[in-house]
Amino acid sequence: MEFERMTVNQIKDSIQNKLRTQFACETSDATPEQIYQALALVVRDEIMQRRSFSRDARKEQRAKKVYYLSAEFLVGRTLHNNMVNLVNEKNYMQALDELGIDRAVVFEEEPEPGLGNGGLGRLAACFLDSLTTLKLPAMGCTIRYEYGLFRQKLVDGYQVEVPDNWLAAGNIWEIPHPEDTVEIHFGGKVEMVEVDGRISFHHSGYTTVEAVPYDIPVVGYDSTKVNFLRTWSAKAVTQIDMLHFNRGEYAKAMEERELAEVISKILYPNDDSEQGKELRLKQQYFFSSASIQHAVKDFIDTYGYNWSIFPNKVAIHINDTHPAVAIPELMRILMDEYGLGWEKAEDICYRTFAYTNHTVLIEALEKWPESLFAQQLPRIYMILQEMNKRLCQKLWDSFPGQWDRIGHMAILAYGKVHMANLCVACTHSVNGVSAIHTDILKKQTFHDYYLLQPRKFVSITNGVTHRRWLMQCNPDLSSLIDEAIGDGWRKDMERIADLKPFADDAAFRQKFADVKYGNKLRMAGALYRHQGIELNPDSIIDAQAKRLHEYKRQLMNALRILNLYNDILDNPDRDWRPQTFIFGAKAAPGYHRAKLTIKLINAIGDLVARHPVASKYMKVVFLENYCVSQAELLMPATEISEQISTAGKEASGTGNMKFMMNGAVTLGTMDGANCEIYDCVGKDNIYIFGLTAEEVDRGYASYRAHEMYETNPRIRRIMEQLIDGTLCPENPRMFQEIYHGLLFGEGGNMADPYFVLKDLPDYCATYKQMLQDYENRDLWLRKAVLNTASSGMFTSDRAISQYNSKIWHLKPLEL
Numbered sequence: 001m002e003f004e005r006m007t008v009n010q011i012k013d014s015i016q017n018k019l020r021t022q023f024a025c026e027t028s029d030a031t032p033e034q035i036y037q038a039l040a041l042v043v044r045d046e047i048m049q050r051r052s053f054s055r056d057a058r059k060e061q062r063a064k065k066v067y068y069l070s071a072e073f074l075v076g077r078t079l080h081n082n083m084v085n086l087v088n089e090k091n092y093m094q095a096l097d098e099l100g101i102d103r104a105v106v107f108e109e110e111p112e113p114g115l116g117n118g119g120l121g122r123l124a125a126c127f128l129d130s131l132t133t134l135k136l137p138a139m140g141c142t143i144r145y146e147y148g149l150f151r152q153k154l155v156d157g158y159q160v161e162v163p164d165n166w167l168a169a170g171n172i173w174e175i176p177h178p179e180d181t182v183e184i185h186f187g188g189k190v191e192m193v194e195v196d197g198r199i200s201f202h203h204s205g206y207t208t209v210e211a212v213p214y215d216i217p218v219v220g221y222d223s224t225k226v227n228f229l230r231t232w233s234a235k236a237v238t239q240i241d242m243l244h245f246n247r248g249e250y251a252k253a254m255e256e257r258e259l260a261e262v263i264s265k266i267l268y269p270n271d272d273s274e275q276g277k278e279l280r281l282k283q284q285y286f287f288s289s290a291s292i293q294h295a296v297k298d299f300i301d302t303y304g305y306n307w308s309i310f311p312n313k314v315a316i317h318i319n320d321t322h323p324a325v326a327i328p329e330l331m332r333i334l335m336d337e338y339g340l341g342w343e344k345a346e347d348i349c350y351r352t353f354a355y356t357n358h359t360v361l362i363e364a365l366e367k368w369p370e371s372l373f374a375q376q377l378p379r380i381y382m383i384l385q386e387m388n389k390r391l392c393q394k395l396w397d398s399f400p401g402q403w404d405r406i407g408h409m410a411i412l413a414y415g416k417v418h419m420a421n422l423c424v425a426c427t428h429s430v431n432g433v434s435a436i437h438t439d440i441l442k443k444q445t446f447h448d449y450y451l452l453q454p455r456k457f458v459s460i461t462n463g464v465t466h467r468r469w470l471m472q473c474n475p476d477l478s479s480l481i482d483e484a485i486g487d488g489w490r491k492d493m494e495r496i497a498d499l500k501p502f503a504d505d506a507a508f509r510q511k512f513a514d515v516k517y518g519n520k521l522r523m524a525g526a527l528y529r530h531q532g533i534e535l536n537p538d539s540i541i542d543a544q545a546k547r548l549h550e551y552k553r554q555l556m557n558a559l560r561i562l563n564l565y566n567d568i569l570d571n572p573d574r575d576w577r578p579q580t581f582i583f584g585a586k587a588a589p590g591y592h593r594a595k596l597t598i599k600l601i602n603a604i605g606d607l608v609a610r611h612p613v614a615s616k617y618m619k620v621v622f623l624e625n626y627c628v629s630q631a632e633l634l635m636p637a638t639e640i641s642e643q644i645s646t647a648g649k650e651a652s653g654t655g656n657m658k659f660m661m662n663g664a665v666t667l668g669t670m671d672g673a674n675c676e677i678y679d680c681v682g683k684d685n686i687y688i689f690g691l692t693a694e695e696v697d698r699g700y701a702s703y704r705a706h707e708m709y710e711t712n713p714r715i716r717r718i719m720e721q722l723i724d725g726t727l728c729p730e731n732p733r734m735f736q737e738i739y740h741g742l743l744f745g746e747g748g749n750m751a752d753p754y755f756v757l758k759d760l761p762d763y764c765a766t767y768k769q770m771l772q773d774y775e776n777r778d779l780w781l782r783k784a785v786l787n788t789a790s791s792g793m794f795t796s797d798r799a800i801s802q803y804n805s806k807i808w809h810l811k812p813l814e815l
């Protein structure tokens, strides 16, 4: 059934109405913030009408539902995206124009929810968009962090973190559901008691924290389906502890409230290493338990106590190991609250849960001290002990006497709880996020599990929603594509392949180039407004935008730029094409090397800017506070996409896909989804360099970084510039540790463990070739068009269809 869209006049009237009734003002005297609020309310109403329309469909159709549990959902701003998904963007834009409202200004009023660190959180947001568009019943579950990821300021080239108080002005999109509040219990002790010959477990002396849900609607593209992102907020129990209170210990009573509510206070800013923080474990249990309690209650409301059909009606997805405690939590609820036996409960869990792994970096695999579990989650710990005992018995049958092997696969071993092993052992599906990543999971990370249960391992390459990452962020390119091949690609992204023949159409290529130029201008305007930096739209835009991490090798990019600087100084009269190197990256606040790399990039930028000749041809720009909205400006304006991780380390990457959709050409290594980009676009339309993952593995034993320094004069030169005062005359030692780490290694570790110097020559040579090709305008534009035209498989609609057919088996709702 089609749904009525609001007309331009209806939108105008509604905005004016909201302004009058909510803010007692008119369009003429409203602040941009008031206009944003009024407009958002109008859009929200349009969404909620669909919601009531599709409301009970799932229950009526007794449809299976997936709960996507993730500690992060990096949703980005919502207003514009909702207009796009309502397929009513044109009317809204026209209404704003007719009211004389500057849309760019209004959109920028929306505080961006930064409820995620990077790739994993943004992927979860793209997945919700696709789930809803495909009409699959789903709920995203996470924490309502009061403070999202820190905002990044650059002061004197250094990163400074500022708290992200995104909820300060309230959040129009969320709807509180206090009636769905659940209790979460921490600490205390558990006793085994026998009642009528049955053993049960009695938990006492615990601290209770309430979990209050706030739901954010997610609207599917051109569909009446609405799903919700449920965010749980921690609240102290309503009753003030009267014991303390009566004793006059008012302050103590209040203090305990504060302690309870810190649980949902802040998002941990690490995306690579686990430090075993108690509060983080409490966060994980908090939202996992709340979500499982909700799922169980919803199941009972719909199907009664018919437990054997639970896995046919409920799928629970564990996004990386952060929500892994959901597994023993469901065991606990089924056994302790509903009296199921162990085998039955275990079977239900196994068939209900599925797990996605997002990283193979050893330091990122979560391991918690057993003592922390025993203390904070005593009943969960008991369940883990039993799970582990049974698991190890089974493993012993497969690998008798092989203690090391069993210890490596166990849930509890060497005093730690191994969350990844818990997930692999207790779910029916384990998937990697690109072909090469799944391969590494099978051959290395989870090799022994793979030997026992090869069919459990699934590969599903990541995807991104082309609605946000092409239609919303690049409207001009989207219209151009419509003009060429019709608008069918908007609903079925694979049809973008119809664009391929247009790569050979000179007139189309010119229009494609014009769109890119317009996007560069738009980016230039924003950059000037935000940071006062001028961007030359006639320069090549080369961008590396992602979290700052050694394995992603922003350092290698910086050294390449230093090398180019040297080249320009040596050949000042050559006809250099102006180039702009853009970086967008936040570093974890405790990750010293990453923060120093930011300073290095900015120091090289200053060096270039100071030089009269070099500054004519090159410029380094560090985007302050890289986030979803910045990415939406950057992707459409970029021509060269830097995807240069050490092969074997980047599980997939998703920025690579966004750049590609917007017609950037990839310069990268054979890593993560770059391999599949290569397959789709063909070897002539991508620039690949560097070691392969196998070569990296072999290199650990044989690589001597110092030999690169000895045999390659260019490398020697840039390495010396790191420490000879070229970069920072007032403190030549500033980058000494980077120099040392690359050439000698630190703390007994190998030198240059990410093969920066090893891959640098090939990287520079490949870039040089790329620049040459860029000068042949037809050749280059052809490549750019083919990148967009070949990006069909990277829509998250494809990824979600695969999750559904391989793992969840949900039926689309009939609406």
Ligand code: 26W
Pocket: 117, 118, 119, 120, 121, 123, 270, 271, 272, 273, 274, 320, 358, 359, 364, 365, 366, 433, 462, 650, 651, 652, 653, 654, 672
């Ligand atoms: C415990 C600390 C911690 C926090 C977050 C460890 C690991 C993580 C995430 C798994 C990091 C992450 O975002 N991984 C990225 O996931 C993307 C989506 O699958 C991939 O595209 C990226 O390659 C991967 O780095």
